[in-house]
Amino acid sequence: MLPVIKKAGRLLASERRMTINICHVGYNEHKPIFDDVIDSLRSAFCRLGVPHRYSLNYVDPGAINLMIGHVSFIEKRELPPGGLKNTIIFQLESLTEGSLLEKCPYYIELLRQATQIWDYSPTNVAFLNSQGIHTAIHVPIGHDPILERIDHVENRDIDVLFYGAKMPRRTAILQSLINAGYKVEHIFGVYGGKRDGYIARSKIVINIHQFDKQVVEEVRLSYLLANRCFVVSEVADRDPYDGGVVFVPYDKLVETCAHYLNPASKAERDRLAERGHQAIQAYPFWRGVRAALLAKGGFPQLAQERAEWGQYWTTPA
Structure with missing residues (x-):
């Protein structure tokens, strides 16, 4: 109540x-x-x-x-x-x-x-x-400068991070990534500096909708882009970030993460993270x-x- x-x-x-x-x-x-x-x-x-x-x-x-x-x-x-x-x-x-x-x-x-x-x-x-x-x-x-508060670690030990409520459509994607051999963290009810610590250790932060059809989660994504995070997201109603977030359909999330977790894709991850940061700064x-x-x-x-x-x-x- x-x-x-x-x-x-x-x-x-x-x-x-x-x-x-x-x-x-x-x-x-x-x-x-x-x-x-x-x-x-x-x-x-x-x-x-x-x-x-x-x-x-x-x-x-x-x-x-x-x-x-x-x-x-x-x-x-x-x-x-x-x-x-x-x-x-x-x-x-x-x-x-x-x-x-x-x-x-x-x-x-x-x-x-x-x-x-x-x-x-x-x-x-x-x-x-x-x-x-x-x-x-x-x-x-x-964007607001007050949100730029995450210091990323040099050697990130988490392949894919998701934070949010546990839902069947989210769990299915995360389990598929685990089955493929990736280190996946799913946190819920973790906020502030403790959440930021997980983000700082992650190569990819994945965004999966709670419902089949959903508007883009600006609250979550704007914070990640302000902190130069590389984000793979389920496609939404629009892309306000000028390509700074990798939006793909639900059934392409696992293979897209696998592509960007290839060591040869690190430079591309860094480039897109910077592009996302520039995109959010424009607003x-x-x-x-x-x-x-x-x-x-x-x-x-x-x-x-x-x-x-x-x-x-x-x-x-």
């Missing part, structure tokens, strides 16, 4: 200018899965000069609340009084057929209540529009955040404060 989302108490005098409250919705040991995006978000707000603060399961009645995390598991009875007025939901789930909407049918109604939705996927935005929800804005999970995260804050129909009260927010509000998009 998710903790009831609470309203904040009386603010201290030093906090009254806080414009945006980042409300991290988390209810179990997996809440750190969103930490990388939250770090990027806070960095973007700092770069833009936007006053903000971070809270866990806490709604501030005097601020614009940006809810991020396990929002899809919130039930109606757990909402604060007043619902989601003056609220942004940063929507980070896949909304394709067979996704969590079947498990969490209330989620779509929750999204309808938000003043604004930020979504990482144009495919998701189109789906929301088809459901009569026209408050969604595309905010790609781009600074703060630009998408700025565009969302400037969007019409959002929060006109912000217009009074933008003049004080710094040079990034006049930098060309």
Whole structure:
């Protein structure tokens, strides 16, 4: 059961200018899965000069609340009084057929209540529009220097790494790689520096969808590209990375990994990892955040404060 989302108490005098409250919705040991995006978000707000603060399961009645995390598991009875007025939901789930909407049918109604939705996927935005929800804005999970934190080891002892929930279609690929003689690591519930340690030791990080049809997992891939990782991914709805990720069909994942694990392919792995890093750098995260804050129909009260927010509000998009 998710903790009831609470309203904040009386603010201290030093906090009254806080414009945006980042409300991290988390209810179990997996809440750190969103930490990388939250770090990027806070960095973007700092770069833009936007006053903000971070809270866990806490709604501030005097601020614009940006809810991020396990929002899809919130039930109606757990909402604060007043619902989601003056609220942004940063929507980070896949909304394709067979996704969590079947498990969490209330989620779509929750999204309808938000003043604004930020979504990482144009495919998701189109789906929301088809459901009569026209408050969604595309905010790609781009690059932020704060994410560049992995020091790769020289002699990497893990051939293929996958991190994420154990699902039959994922396990089948990983087992095939093990059967072919490769050293494979599958981790789940491992976050932060411990996860980064596994990544640093891996020649390939593989991305396998949870469902048969799924949008590209930008949250995972953007972090890997920021850290110059070589990634093989199951093909998705689009390739936003200019060839910096090797996208192949599900039934080609094993043979593609085998090809790039050939010692003769190391230079190619390094070249593509650098290409992916350059591709993600071309999409600074703060630009998408700025565009969302400037969007019409959002929060006109912000217009009074933008003049004080710094040079990034006049930098060309």
